[in-house]
Amino acid sequence: MFSKIIKNITLTCRTINIKQIRLYSLEITENVANTFKPPEICDTKLLKVAIIGCPNAGKSTFINNLMDRKVCATSSKVHTTRNKSLAIFTVGDSQIVFVDTPGLVNDREKKKFNLEKSFTKDSKSSLSDADIIGVIHDVANAYTREILDIKVIRLLELHKTKPSFLVLNKVDVLKSKRKLLDITRVLTENSLDGKTIPGKFKKIETENKGWPLFKEIFMVSSLTGSGIPEVRDYLIKNAKPNKWMFPEETWTNETPENLVLKAVQATLLNFLPQEIPYTLKPELELFEQNNLTGDIICSVVVKCPSQRIAKLVAGASDGKLKQITETVQHDLQLAFQNFVRIHIVMNSEEKEKT
Incomplete structure (x- = not known):
């Protein structure tokens, strides 16, 4: 092939010397070789997992257990996670x-808790980017344990071509294994990966009860960590050849400063009654990290709508504020896996106006 090309060039361009022809021949050879060059073999694997579920189902705690690190802020109240984070x-x-997404909410809940518009957008965008979808379902809630939320089902229907798995969370609360099996059958419409689950099942004629296309079902306790290793192994097994999105040492896309603020907000949710913590605004005043040791020193000002609320948060002789500070410091040390010293002060916006 290449000799014929050279011959044609020689006949039509007699003024071209032999050296030029040889160089041109080498160029053609390289171009052909590059055209048929086999694709590079990727020696790394990647899996993007979207975690969805109702508020307070345990999504963040579930991720923290899988990571063996407190990456996501958690509390006993709903809407601790206010935007998606990796x-x-x-x-x-x-x-x-x-991808830890905010709990799925309706318009009434968004207004009640003064939630950002990102609450609905983040869940949808996360599913679009994900390779697999994980649904966290709280079986400890007696009112909702036997039905998947309609918002969850709608999202799954929009992405039915993507594999999904169901995580029944807080199973340690249920003492009856039979009850757990019944709940599983209802939530999956007695199907796993589109195939009927063997055994007797009394179908309940109710629309939007469950999802029949889950690839796998896991029963875990995010609080104790039971069942978490099986989920971790499943995800690693399903990772596909691809380049990593982040360097090996990276464990979150959040900045250290944001992690501090989220930890403070989550702890306030745990320590304060009703809707008071949702009105508080933590602001970072100082953040310093030692480049050699990794030790962190930071200071946060919590802005309150009134002096009365500021005193309520601080407690008698600042006793509650000391507890809040200690809890935040402990959580941050679990996140950064390093020493953290934090100082939290209360500041009344009402006082600033006078």
Whole structure:
């Protein structure tokens, strides 16, 4: 092939010397070789996992257990997670990127808790980017344990071509294994990956009860960590050859400053009654990290709508504020896996106006 090309060039362009022809021949050879060059083999694997579910189902705690690190802020109240954030877990040649999304809410809840518009947008965008979808369902809630939320089902229907798995969370609360099996059958419409689950099942004629296309079902306790290793192994197994999204040492896309503020907000939700913590605005005044040791020193001002609320948060002789500070410091040390010293002060916006 190449000799024929050279011959044609020689016949039509007699003024071209032999050296030029040889150089041209080498160029053609390289171009052909590059055209048929086999694709590079990727030696790393990647899996993007969207975690969805109703508010307070345990999504953040679930991710923290999988990561073995307190990446996501958690509390006993709803809407602790206010926007989507990434948790990155790298083991061996596999990188698992978890997207912790806000709990699915309706318009009434958004207005009640003064929630951002991102609450609905983040869940939808996360599912579009994900390779697999994980649904966290709280079986400890007696009112909703036997039905998947309609908002969850609608999202799954929009992405039915993507694999999904169901995580029954807080199973340690249920003492009856039979009850747990019945709940599983209802939530999956007695199907796993589109195939009927063996055994007797009394179908309840109710629309939008469950989802029949889950690829796998896990029963876990995010609080104790029971069942978490099985989920971790499943995700690593499903990672596909691809380049990592982040360096191996990266464990979140959040800035350290944002992690501090989220930890403060989550702790306030735990320590304060009713809707008071939703009116508070933590602001970072100081953040310093030692480049050699990784030690962190930070200061946060919590702005309150009134002096009365500021005193309520601080408690008698600042006793409650000391407890809040200690809890935040402990949580941040679990997140950064390093020493953290934090100072939290209360500031009344009402006082600033006078």
